[in-house]
Each structure stands twice: as C-alpha cells, then as structure tokens.
Amino acid sequence: MQEEFDNILDDMEDTYDVISIVSDDGDVIDCFVIDGVVDNKIQYLLVVACDDFDKEEAEAFILKQVGEDGEEAIYIPVEDNNEYNKVLILLQENETDYEMEF
DSSP states (O other), X not given: OHXXXXXXXXXXXXXXXXXXXXXXTSOEEEEEEEEEEEETTEEEEEXXXXXXXXXXXXXXXXXXXXXXXXXXXXEEEOOOHHHHXXXXXXXXXXXXXXXXXX
C-alpha cells in the first residue's frame, strides 16, 4: 500500500488521481488528489471534489488513512484542529503549483 501511495504522489506532477469517497449519506463523491504527505507513518491526502475543481476558490479537504480493506485504503476527514493545522503546515512545505487560503 505504501508503494501505491508513493506512486500517487510521484504522478501528481502530470495528472491528478481520482478517488471516490462515500459520504455519511451514502453519496459517492469523486475527488481529485491534489497533494499528500506522510507524518508518523500516517498518510494524508489533500483532495478537491471533481465537480468543484474548476471553481476559482474550490474547497479542499484533508483525509487521513485509518486502515485498509483489501486493496482499498480507508480514509476519514481530519477533524481534530491540532492535527489539521499540523498537516496544513506539512502540505505548505511541499513545492506545489496550487495556492491555499485559510
């Protein structure tokens, strides 16, 4: 699974990978993976809903991997403010082609 995650991050220079997220309501939301970091062996993804991607100020979400189900990773939104801010700082340290506003 780590190799697959590393490949996602390596390939982001050319294209964005798409992941599907199932909401609490059971709706499937396709998201572009914009960026990602690993901190303390936990993988985090910065994602934007595909439907919102072309908006000038698209809302992004940070997801944290909490497990695996076969070949699929299980992610949940980061809700703890301290953890969220820590990941934002790590994402800002990456060399990126996008801008973040808080």
